Amino acid sequence: MKKKTVGKVLSQKSLAPGIYDLEIETCLAQDAKAGQFVGVYTKDASALLPRPISICGVSDDKKSIRLVYRVAGKGTDEFSHLKEGDDVTLLGVLGNGYDIDRIKTLGNSDTPVRALLLGGGIGVPPMLELSKELSTAGVKVISVMGYRNNDTFLLDEFKKYSDTYVASEDGSVGTKGNVLDAVRENGIGFDCICACGPMPMLRAIKEFAGDRTAFISLEERMACGVGACLGCVVKTAKEDAHSHVNNARICTDGPVFEASEVEI
Amino acid sequence: MINTQVTIAGVTFKNPVMEGSGTFGSGMEYSEFVDLNRLGAVVTKGVANVPWPGNPTPRVCEVYGGMLNAIGLQNPGIEVFCERDLPFLSNYDTKVIVNVCGRSVEDYIEVVERLSDEPRADMLEINVSCPNVKEGAIAFGTDPAALSNITKEIKAHTKKPVIMKLTPNVTNIAEMAKVAEDAGADAISLINTITGMKIDIERRKFALANKTGGMSGPAIKPIAVRMVYQASHAVKIPVIGMGGIATAEDAIEFMMAGATAVSVGMMNFVNPYATVECVEGIEKYLERHGIEDINELIGCV
Numbered sequence: 001m002k003k004k005t006v007g008k009v010l011s012q013k014s015l016a017p018g019i020y021d022l023e024i025e026t027c028l029a030q031d032a033k034a035g036q037f038v039g040v041y042t043k044d045a046s047a048l049l050p051r052p053i054s055i056c057g058v059s060d061d062k063k064s065i066r067l068v069y070r071v072a073g074k075g076t077d078e079f080s081h082l083k084e085g086d087d088v089t090l091l092g093v094l095g096n097g098y099d100i101d102r103i104k105t106l107g108n109s110d111t112p113v114r115a116l117l118l119g120g121g122i123g124v125p126p127m128l129e130l131s132k133e134l135s136t137a138g139v140k141v142i143s144v145m146g147y148r149n150n151d152t153f154l155l156d157e158f159k160k161y162s163d164t165y166v167a168s169e170d171g172s173v174g175t176k177g178n179v180l181d182a183v184r185e186n187g188i189g190f191d192c193i194c195a196c197g198p199m200p201m202l203r204a205i206k207e208f209a210g211d212r213t214a215f216i217s218l219e220e221r222m223a224c225g226v227g228a229c230l231g232c233v234v235k236t237a238k239e240d241a242h243s244h245v246n247n248a249r250i251c252t253d254g255p256v257f258e259a260s261e262v263e264i
Numbered sequence: 265m266i267n268t269q270v271t272i273a274g275v276t277f278k279n280p281v282m283e284g285s286g287t288f289g290s291g292m293e294y295s296e297f298v299d300l301n302r303l304g305a306v307v308t309k310g311v312a313n314v315p316w317p318g319n320p321t322p323r324v325c326e327v328y329g330g331m332l333n334a335i336g337l338q339n340p341g342i343e344v345f346c347e348r349d350l351p352f353l354s355n356y357d358t359k360v361i362v363n364v365c366g367r368s369v370e371d372y373i374e375v376v377e378r379l380s381d382e383p384r385a386d387m388l389e390i391n392v393s394c395p396n397v398k399e400g401a402i403a404f405g406t407d408p409a410a411l412s413n414i415t416k417e418i419k420a421h422t423k424k425p426v427i428m429k430l431t432p433n434v435t436n437i438a439e440m441a442k443v444a445e446d447a448g449a450d451a452i453s454l455i456n457t458i459t460g461m462k463i464d465i466e467r468r469k470f471a472l473a474n475k476t477g478g479m480s481g482p483a484i485k486p487i488a489v490r491m492v493y494q495a496s497h498a499v500k501i502p503v504i505g506m507g508g509i510a511t512a513e514d515a516i517e518f519m520m521a522g523a524t525a526v527s528v529g530m531m532n533f534v535n536p537y538a539t540v541e542c543v544e545g546i547e548k549y550l551e552r553h554g555i556e557d558i559n560e561l562i563g564c565v
């Protein structure tokens with residue numbers, strides 16, 4: 001059941017310049033999984049719409065969620081000042097999330113399925129919960145995370161669940177270039193791709209995947225977050241379930257889509 | 265026993281609270297949050313004779329105290345609507361108002377004729393006021409002769425009560441209300457969104473792909489209250505008021521200005537429970553003020 005609910009901030013810290021790590025105690029944790037997101041409300045009555053932020057982690061006791069976000073404007077700036085004990089109003093849990101059972105079927109049966117996780121910039125955080133859920137499900141996880149520079153937030157945590165590689169635009173760590181440069185440089189083999197990041201990266205991944213299955217997580221401007229306003233659509237190859245006009249709603253039919261299904 | 269029922273064109277609503285077309289899907293999306301049985305009516309997203317793909321993205325953006333939208337009336341067309349959305353709404357004890365859009369008079373007529381045999385459609389709301397599609401829609405709502413003509417045509421093709429939904433993007437709302445009434449409208453609803461624009465100064469681009477969009481939300485409420493007041497004093501037919509309603513206090517303000525019923529629009533996005541909170545808040549207000557019949561509030565200022 002989706003809800004609008006008030007959570008409590010357990011902790012907040014800065015991971016890199018402008019990047020924050022927020023742990024919130026909330027009943028939404030009960031149902032939250034990788035690839036889903038929540039809408040976070042500001043306390044500023046002039047900035048009314050919920051800000052979509054992905055689930056970066058769900059605590060083992062399912063009592064809290066972790067959000068890692070970049071300060072991008074007035075809402076996220078307000079969130080960056082939240083402190084332990086503060087209330088924060090959330091709408092969630094939103095979106096479809098990754099289909100782990102489906103991913104488990106994508107290899108050949110002799111060896112564990114190899115999932116290649118690609119995260120770019122602020123697309124890194126949602127990949128962390130996914131790497132945890134996949135490795136728990138017995139999937140072999142290879143993470144390749146891309147950053148601007150050597151502010152490689154969350155990178156160490158991926159090592160718990162996966163073989164981990166890194167790319168940086170300025171070459172200060174790992175492969176110089178983007179995540180696909182790192183995949184090629186390291187000759188990484190895989191059965192399927194899961195990716196989140198800026199649109200040019202996702203386009204390149206769609207092309208790179210060819211006929212291998214790739215799941216990509218999309219972003220769009222949202223208003224309702226629950227599939228009612230039809231604000232957040234993406235063009236699809238096949239008829240969408242709602243309007244039958246090849247326009248799927250990212251907030252409800254996504255944000256995770258098979259790359260072959262969307263025209264980006 | 266306090267009476268919260270209101271009647272519009274022979275249709276009785278258990279209370280005056282509805283939601284604005286396009287902000288509530290077909291009711292399905294918000295049925296996870298609110299019990300649709302508590303609402304006076306569910307007003308569905310605009311539906312045309314054939315599926316419409318809508319506008320390119322970005323289609324929505326936030327503005328101070330509200331938002332702009334340029335959805336462009338994406339909808340699955342009347343067939344899917346009748347096969348999927350109306351049967352869903354049959355499960356609920358609430359009235360159903362079907363919002364209709366079109367590019368030509370013929371488009372509208374096709375939809376209203378198709379709905380004539382649908383017992384689940386209690387009323388029709390004709391959107392002649394969407395600012396986000398190039399042809400049709402708003403053109404019918406800004407020109408008095410065109411508004412009169414389309415109202416007459418629709419009335420000639422359906423027995424269901426017809427609400428004409430008016431645009432605020434006109435100089436004289438009272439005149440437009442009168443034109444709709446004279447052409448046979450059973451009720452009017454207002455306001456639809458106010459045409460606006462936002463520019464992203466960092467990217468030097470329009471915030472919306474459509475450049476312009478319709479503004480809604482609390483920031484437009486005083487304009488909406490003024491227009492509901494002017495329109496309702498110009499006509500005898502009932503008025504459904506909307507524009508920035510978030511709370512029961514807002515809803516009561518619209519009723520005092522002259523609205524017989526009210527709709528919650530974009531504030532559903534901000535508070536998915538807003539409709540039911542309005543219903544409960546109105547009941548408390550009536551109790552607190554010892555008012556026995558909600559109809560006493562209508563146009564009481």
Ligand SMILES: Cc1cc2nc3c(=O)[nH]c(=O)nc-3n(C[C@H](O)[C@H](O)[C@H](O)COP(=O)(O)OP(=O)(O)OC[C@H]3O[C@@H](n4cnc5c(N)ncnc54)[C@H](O)[C@@H]3O)c2cc1C
Nearest residue numbers: 049051052053054068069070072073074075076219220326
């Ligand atoms: C499904 C989804 C998941 C996301 N997950 C994350 C995440 O885990 N971490 C993170 O840092 N960011 C994430 N984003 C982007 C994040 O939503 C925006 O950075 C944030 O909304 C900016 O809000 P603001 O008030 O700071 O910016 P402002 O520019 O002041 O916001 C104004 C309006 O534009 C919207 N907006 C601005 N930028 C974006 C954007 N890129 N995408 C969607 N809406 C936007 C805001 O929500 C708000 O309604 C995600 C976006 C989506 C759609």
Ligand SMILES: Cc1cc2nc3c(=O)[nH]c(=O)nc-3n(C[C@H](O)[C@H](O)[C@H](O)COP(=O)(O)O)c2cc1C
Nearest residue numbers: 284285286310333391455456480481507508529530
């Ligand atoms: C996203 C969105 C979609 C809308 N779609 C429709 C529509 O399909 N038909 C219609 O008549 N009005 C539509 N409207 C207008 C609303 O029903 C309402 O008249 C307007 O938003 C003002 O009310 P508000 O300020 O409470 O939102 C839409 C508004 C929004 C925000």
Ligand code: FES
Nearest residue numbers: 223225227230251
């Ligand atoms: S944000 Fe409203 S449909 Fe996706």
